[in-house]
Amino acid sequence: MHPVVRLRSAVCLLGRFPALAGVDLDVHQGEVVLLAGGNGAGKTTLLRVLAGLLPLHSGEASVLGHDLAVDRRTHRRRLALVGHETGCYDDLTVRENLTFFTRAVGRSADDVDAALGALGLGPLADVRHGRLSAGQRRRLAIAVGLARAPDLLLLDEPHAGLDADGREALDDVLRSACDQARTVVLASHELDRVRALADREVTLVSGRSTTAPLKAGVR
Amino acid sequence: MHPVVRLRSAVCLLGRFPALAGVDLDVHQGEVVLLAGGNGAGKTTLLRVLAGLLPLHSGEASVLGHDLAVDRRTHRRRLALVGHETGCYDDLTVRENLTFFTRAVGRSADDVDAALGALGLGPLADVRHGRLSAGQRRRLAIAVGLARAPDLLLLDEPHAGLDADGREALDDVLRSACDQARTVVLASHELDRVRALADREVTLVSGRSTTAPLKAGVR
Amino acid sequence: MTLLKPAFGRALGWVTLAALVVLALFGLWGAPPDAVQGDAQRLMYLHVPAAWIAYLAFGITALASGLWLWPRTRSMVWDRVAGASAELGVLFTALTLVLGALWGRPVWGVWWAWDARLVTTAVLFFLYVGYLALRQVPTSPEARARRCAIAALIAFVDVPIVHFSVTWWRTLHQQATVFDPSLKANIHGVMAFTLWFGALAFTLLYVYLLDRRYRLAALEEGRDDRELDVAIAERVAGAGTPEARRPSGSVEAPAGVSR
Amino acid sequence: MNLFQEAALVAGKDLRIEARARVTLQQVLPFGLIVLLLFAFALDPDRGVLRRVAPGLFWVTVLLAALLAISRAYSVESENGAIDALRMSGLDPAGLFLGKAAAVAVELVVLEAVLTGGVVLFFDVGIGSLGPLVLASIAATVGVAATGTLYGVLAAGLRVRETLVPVLLLPVVSPVLLGATRAWEAAIDGAPSDAWPWIGLLSIFAVLYVAVGMLAFGPLLEEA
Amino acid sequence: MNLFQEAALVAGKDLRIEARARVTLQQVLPFGLIVLLLFAFALDPDRGVLRRVAPGLFWVTVLLAALLAISRAYSVESENGAIDALRMSGLDPAGLFLGKAAAVAVELVVLEAVLTGGVVLFFDVGIGSLGPLVLASIAATVGVAATGTLYGVLAAGLRVRETLVPVLLLPVVSPVLLGATRAWEAAIDGAPSDAWPWIGLLSIFAVLYVAVGMLAFGPLLEEA
Numbered sequence A, B: 001m002h003p004v005v006r007l008r009s010a011v012c013l014l015g016r017f018p019a020l021a022g023v024d025l026d027v028h029q030g031e032v033v034l035l036a037g038g039n040g041a042g043k044t045t046l047l048r049v050l051a052g053l054l055p056l057h058s059g060e061a062s063v064l065g066h067d068l069a070v071d072r073r074t075h076r077r078r079l080a081l082v083g084h085e086t087g088c089y090d091d092l093t094v095r096e097n098l099t100f101f102t103r104a105v106g107r108s109a110d111d112v113d114a115a116l117g118a119l120g121l122g123p124l125a126d127v128r129h130g131r132l133s134a135g136q137r138r139r140l141a142i143a144v145g146l147a148r149a150p151d152l153l154l155l156d157e158p159h160a161g162l163d164a165d166g167r168e169a170l171d172d173v174l175r176s177a178c179d180q181a182r183t184v185v186l187a188s189h190e191l192d193r194v195r196a197l198a199d200r201e202v203t204l205v206s207g208r209s210t211t212a213p214l215k216a217g218v219r
Numbered sequence C: 001m002t003l004l005k006p007a008f009g010r011a012l013g014w015v016t017l018a019a020l021v022v023l024a025l026f027g028l029w030g031a032p033p034d035a036v037q038g039d040a041q042r043l044m045y046l047h048v049p050a051a052w053i054a055y056l057a058f059g060i061t062a063l064a065s066g067l068w069l070w071p072r073t074r075s076m077v078w079d080r081v082a083g084a085s086a087e088l089g090v091l092f093t094a095l096t097l098v099l100g101a102l103w104g105r106p107v108w109g110v111w112w113a114w115d116a117r118l119v120t121t122a123v124l125f126f127l128y129v130g131y132l133a134l135r136q137v138p139t140s141p142e143a144r145a146r147r148c149a150i151a152a153l154i155a156f157v158d159v160p161i162v163h164f165s166v167t168w169w170r171t172l173h174q175q176a177t178v179f180d181p182s183l184k185a186n187i188h189g190v191m192a193f194t195l196w197f198g199a200l201a202f203t204l205l206y207v208y209l210l211d212r213r214y215r216l217a218a219l220e221e222g223r224d225d226r227e228l229d230v231a232i233a234e235r236v237a238g239a240g241t242p243e244a245r246r247p248s249g250s251v252e253a254p255a256g257v258s259r
Numbered sequence D, E: 001m002n003l004f005q006e007a008a009l010v011a012g013k014d015l016r017i018e019a020r021a022r023v024t025l026q027q028v029l030p031f032g033l034i035v036l037l038l039f040a041f042a043l044d045p046d047r048g049v050l051r052r053v054a055p056g057l058f059w060v061t062v063l064l065a066a067l068l069a070i071s072r073a074y075s076v077e078s079e080n081g082a083i084d085a086l087r088m089s090g091l092d093p094a095g096l097f098l099g100k101a102a103a104v105a106v107e108l109v110v111l112e113a114v115l116t117g118g119v120v121l122f123f124d125v126g127i128g129s130l131g132p133l134v135l136a137s138i139a140a141t142v143g144v145a146a147t148g149t150l151y152g153v154l155a156a157g158l159r160v161r162e163t164l165v166p167v168l169l170l171p172v173v174s175p176v177l178l179g180a181t182r183a184w185e186a187a188i189d190g191a192p193s194d195a196w197p198w199i200g201l202l203s204i205f206a207v208l209y210v211a212v213g214m215l216a217f218g219p220l221l222e223e224a
């Protein structure tokens, strides 16, 4: 089977700065991969490259079977990126925001309810986004990603701002992703927590990748 | 001696929502206080009340000897609040931003250099803020707070986005705050990490405070 | 790094200079003064070629933008050509406007008249001033190239519509009052030669400047692969910072990239 | 979902936000009325002049208010990094364009209706033939909404969005200003035959830029 | 630091950002020029009104460009939550006000200088007595910069900043529009004696709003 993500000597320039300076990465169907690395190592950049938001300067990238040099857009319907911000509208409620982004990929209201439940957002469903606290927003961002039922879920520091409950909920999300053979790439500084769940760890150092297997032979 | 922070049945409304629904808090000179609590408990609101950014609806608040009902502004020169965002200008470099906010309280270039060093921002001093990664921004936000040499340092989830090095640096900042008898109130979900350094823990639950001593009788 | 071979570019510079000198000689002394306007009319030898070259420059901008957008011909070369040519176009349009105004003062008694051609020229000027403003906005080179290519085409599509609307505005209601079309009716032989020679000289000037401007843009972007290798080496060694190799500070990814 | 369902989803979202925040109604509309008044004021309420230049003033005012409406339409997309979310949404860019442009157009129509009242009232203008006037206004509105939405997205991810859109948009829509003004003049004078060529021009502009928008919105939405 | 040092710190910061981003120069200034051109054209220049209404058009244009300049001045303060940082900065609000207003005023002066050239050129306006014209312009600029900075901060923390400032500001500065227009008319006609009362009015307005600004900036900077 083709890998879900395949990068070869990927170089990505932000301005003229090589934020990614040669990254190789293979992620296979159903894997949960931890993306580690210091501040400024290039994790966010890598995730945005995978989402098709940033073009490569050189190297190869294919995600979900699409060559990103040719098309950076089509695969987005099957993918969700949870970044630092929710991407939601302040004047819409939690549920309305979720519904908008879920309907956009043709999913139903059930997915919305499931995601609300999974992140413990039920009581906040009718609160406007503008009134949410930082951690509540983070939960909503994850819920939006989840409700779109993506084949590939990209999470950028999803733990930041979550309380203990929220982290439990996130762990559950990751576990059920494993069960549903959904692929996850997750950048985080909560290494210990994520290592317990991830199949594999990839560390970025100054824009380059260094891989090491974590759990031997799970998949 | 007067406590640095003194809150009595503080109620703070955001819109019509009582984000703080009766908080009592005393923080004494030189203490490092951990503010714990779930998402939406009111930690950010509390810190903003202490900074004078939000008015109380009822109850008493005095910070650094100023009654906030009378004056929410004067004490800010002796205080620093590190929030989720840096508050810096994208077109200015790290050093220019630091210098601006440091000169505003009459501190010198030495403070800037010290803060740059403490957070490991030396190599980034001449990079514009708009080009920093999330963790680099968080470091800058802390450095701005530090360079102002405040008597009371308010930190809102300072760990979010920091890598292992950054967290070490932050621990050092907290430790040296102890040494310099600087008072710190810190909201965080990294409970274990902070508990090791804090003198005391205050937990907010749905806008109410429940205090518990942490290290017995240090000060 | 240049459009022309460096030696050829230098030679072109000298040829252009010579052509401009010859143009000046002809314009000032060779051609006879105009029967009606006297010496003021000599401005024509600059004004008209400037206008023509401005059109040419905007045409080249549109063409290069199209070539950038067309996947098979996509190359940063076209982006730089488009930008350089638009700058020259704005320059020559400004020259047309200024020379026209200078000319209008003695001939019409005013600097400016609300004639259709004048107004379209001014709108054209602002269309591309906006385009240049867009080029100055800091983003990554690729993003800028894409945005600007599309903006150039949008502007170009607009030019004929502006032209029609402005012309109709004048003609549907009343006739143009000041612009005297009979001017060019009986144009003297030497005058015609001078005018055509002016067009040639300005074309040379345009090509020469385009080459220079292109070279400057290429240098500013400084993205030849050798330099990139150095940057990558620095980055991998952990030494490079986003600001270290940035002379102009004009290139930056959009806000939000790293948040 | 097909193209129009996607457009409806987007337009619905934008109009719902407007229904909650009422920015167009409570801020842009009064702005338009004030501008109209100020113009009247600055141009010396020497009645005769004012009445003759009323159509021009009206359309200048509409364009300025449209600048604000478009600014608002994209300020909503800039909060909380929504523009990235839109990019990732999987919605067809053409649908996105149609949806956003439709929402802007709806807001502009309301705006124009009120401002027309303002012109009739302040400037003492009578309307000779309503049909061409309405047609011209609709064509002009579609054109402005389309170009505005297009330039809006071009600047959406940029920090200079607020200032960039006006300077790009105004020269491009200058034909709309001229065409709509002339068409209005003709309609006010009750000379509809003079209005038709202008309505034709406005329609061509509108159709052209709706087409360009549907094609170009996708590439412009991408940040790189 | 004393008040003026603080103001200088703030103004220096704003002007340095402008020197880097060049938004006023590259975007607001062309915007002003194109507005001038389009307005004039839409008002049908052949009818001989243009020259008479030139001062009014000029000042309407300046006000519109000023709206953009102020929008920009506070868009800088809204990124990354800078407004909170300003609140917490410990700078004297009066100093902050003076600094920001000074930076805006400097930008407006450049803008007006260029636009004046545009008016002279496009509208064939000769300037009778330069002194009163310059004085009136300076007084008007200070007034606009002061009120703009004041209303800007009022809206700075709000999401509707972009649309709110124009609708609040325009009515307030309408006396400036009137006064400056009349003063210009007098200056152009070479009747300086007619200009002085208006310059007086503009100066009173300017002084008044600088004073109000120094007092009110603090409370307005605070979020309720």
Ligand code: HEM
Binding pocket: C044, C047, C048, C051, C052, C096, C097, C098, C099, C100, C101, C103, C104, C105, C107, C108, C111, C112, C117, C118, C119, C121, C122, C183, C184
């Ligand atoms: C600011 C004022 C003026 C502007 C913006 C302007 C603009 C232009 C432009 C754009 C063209 C090229 C048109 C084309 O070839 O299609 C042109 C051509 C020309 N202009 Fe001007 N012009 C101005 C003033 C004048 C004045 C004052 C005169 C002389 C009375 C003049 C005489 C001509 C002539 C003779 C041509 C070439 C004839 C032709 O190709 O039709 N222009 N001008």
Ligand SMILES: Nc1ncnc2c1ncn2[C@@H]1O[C@H](COP(=O)(O)OP(=O)(O)OP(=O)(O)O)[C@@H](O)[C@H]1O
Binding pocket: A130, A131, A132, A133, A134, A135, A136, A161, A163, B014, B015, B016, B017, B018, B019, B037, B038, B039, B040, B041, B042, B043, B044, B045, B046
């Ligand atoms: N503008 C607002 N209007 C109404 N309610 C608000 C507003 N902002 C926040 N709230 C509510 O106030 C409560 C407290 O918010 P606050 O941001 O203080 O929480 P927090 O303890 O910092 O949470 P977190 O850990 O998620 O950052 C939350 O329940 C939130 O929904």
Ligand SMILES: Nc1ncnc2c1ncn2[C@@H]1O[C@H](COP(=O)(O)OP(=O)(O)OP(=O)(O)O)[C@@H](O)[C@H]1O
Binding pocket: A014, A015, A016, A017, A019, A037, A038, A039, A040, A041, A042, A043, A044, A045, A046, B130, B131, B132, B133, B134, B135, B136, B161, B163, C242, C252, C253, C254, C257, C258
């Ligand atoms: N717009 C930009 N222009 C130039 N360089 C940039 C830009 N944005 C980010 N960078 C640089 O690119 C590098 C990688 O940034 P990135 O955001 O990918 O890091 P990261 O691994 O996500 O870090 P963090 O853990 O802090 O979030 C950083 O060194 C940063 O300074």
Ligand SMILES: [Mg+2]
Binding pocket: A043, A044, A045, A156, B133, B134, B135, C258
């Ligand atoms: Mg990151």
Ligand SMILES: [Mg+2]
Binding pocket: A133, A134, A135, B043, B044, B045, B156
């Ligand atoms: Mg919080």
